[in-house]
Amino acid sequence: MLDWNDPIASFVDTDAVTKTNEATKPKNTAELVTDLPNSSKLLSESLAPVRAEDKRIINGEGDINQLAPFKYPWAWNYFLNANKNHWTPLDVNMTKDIQDYNHRLTTEEKHVYENVLAYLTTSDILAMRNIGLAVMEKMTAPELQIYQARQVFEEAMHTWTYQHCIETIGLDQSEIYNRYRVVPEIYQKIKMANDKLSSVMKPDMDLKNPDELDNFVHSYLFFAGVFEGCWFYNGFSPIFSLQRRGLMTGTAEQLQYIMRDEVMHSGFGMRVVKEIVKEENLTLDEQRLRDMWDESEAAEITYANYLLKEPILGYNAEDHIEHFRFIANRRARQMNIFEPFPGAENRLAWLDEQANMRKEKNFFETRVTEYQTGAALNWD
Numbered sequence: 001m002l003d004w005n006d007p008i009a010s011f012v013d014t015d016a017v018t019k020t021n022e023a024t025k026p027k028n029t030a031e032l033v034t035d036l037p038n039s040s041k042l043l044s045e046s047l048a049p050v051r052a053e054d055k056r057i058i059n060g061e062g063d064i065n066q067l068a069p070f071k072y073p074w075a076w077n078y079f080l081n082a083n084k085n086h087w088t089p090l091d092v093n094m095t096k097d098i099q100d101y102n103h104r105l106t107t108e109e110k111h112v113y114e115n116v117l118a119y120l121t122t123s124d125i126l127a128m129r130n131i132g133l134a135v136m137e138k139m140t141a142p143e144l145q146i147y148q149a150r151q152v153f154e155e156a157m158h159t160w161t162y163q164h165c166i167e168t169i170g171l172d173q174s175e176i177y178n179r180y181r182v183v184p185e186i187y188q189k190i191k192m193a194n195d196k197l198s199s200v201m202k203p204d205m206d207l208k209n210p211d212e213l214d215n216f217v218h219s220y221l222f223f224a225g226v227f228e229g230c231w232f233y234n235g236f237s238p239i240f241s242l243q244r245r246g247l248m249t250g251t252a253e254q255l256q257y258i259m260r261d262e263v264m265h266s267g268f269g270m271r272v273v274k275e276i277v278k279e280e281n282l283t284l285d286e287q288r289l290r291d292m293w294d295e296s297e298a299a300e301i302t303y304a305n306y307l308l309k310e311p312i313l314g315y316n317a318e319d320h321i322e323h324f325r326f327i328a329n330r331r332a333r334q335m336n337i338f339e340p341f342p343g344a345e346n347r348l349a350w351l352d353e354q355a356n357m358r359k360e361k362n363f364f365e366t367r368v369t370e371y372q373t374g375a376a377l378n379w380d
């Protein structure tokens with residue numbers, strides 16, 4: 001009968017086991033100690049405790065395998081808050097979107113819907129690779145890496161979400177996924193991000209070298225402040241404008257979840273950059289920042305004029321572009337740098353309200369838990 005405390009006992013030759021044990025039994029305690037290979041030496045060695053004040057965002061030389069004591073408790077709080085926005089795309093009912101896409105959207109609205117997905121899906125792959133392959137390995141405090149590990153997971157979830165929308169609606173996948181390559185107006189934004197990513201995705205990058213450090217800081221600032229903070233934030237708004245009219249509400253609901261994540265990614269990344277600037281005693285180059293904003297604005301204008309070459313009801317290219325400038329100023333204030341577009345107007349006053357899911361009654365009918373746990377957060 002099988003002994004569940006020792007399931008293989010009944011299959012073992014007990015005589016043989018006894019003989020083996022006799023042969024290998026140590027003769028006395030002294031032999032036991034001296035026979036041990038260098039393990040006793042290792043045990044006698046010890047390491048100094050980790051001190052919070054020795055931690056650094058980058059270029060730290062301490063033990064990064066120990067979470068606490070925290071030097072950056074705000075980073076741990078980001079991780080805790082991120083876990084309050086947990087969902088999968090399968091949680092959202094997409095049935096109405098199939099009907100809307102096939103029977104209610106105009107040709108211009110379909111163009112907007114498809115191209116927003118085409119742009120976002122490639123962007124999220126870039127965002128995932130940036131954090132997972134270029135940024136995370138350079139951090140030397142585990143509380144930062146843990147939030148970034150969560151961020152990598154979230155970017156993967158976002159990619160799944162777009163794929164779920166594309167698949168559910170029945171769009172031509174090879175065409176949609178290749179669109180950023182064949183449409184120059186989309187490719188311009190992707191290329192700008194990809195070039196920056198390529199310049200920092202080097203395992204041998206030496207952040208003690210001032211030029212390399214400068215490049216890394218400006219690249220991370222671009223990804224956090226522009227790519228996630230403006231282009232994503234602004235990128236969802238054409239779909240939210242459809243949602244306001246009762247169209248593609250399933251997709252919009254998915255994007256509301258993603259937007260929460262992206263606002264946190266942006267806030268976290270900018271905070272990290274600010275801390276690096278402080279710790280490494282850096283000065284951000286104003287001309288370099290000016291160039292970043294100008295290049296980003298130019299790419300957004302090109303994109304918006306393609307996306308909205310024909311305006312849709314309640315949303316046009318001019319509003320989209322002006323709103324990019326308005327959000328860019330907001331991100332700059334968060335970074336304590338100059339506002340790049342002084343006087344930019346809030347053309348989409350409804351967006352912040354709509355992005356804030358606390359006011360979306362229908363949304364909560366399916367995800368009450370998220371409402372309760374996420375309600376305390378400030379998503380800006």
Ligand SMILES: [Fe+2]
Pocket residue numbers: 124127154155158258262
């Ligand atoms: Fe994302």
Ligand SMILES: [Fe+2]
Pocket residue numbers: 127155228261262265
């Ligand atoms: Fe992100």
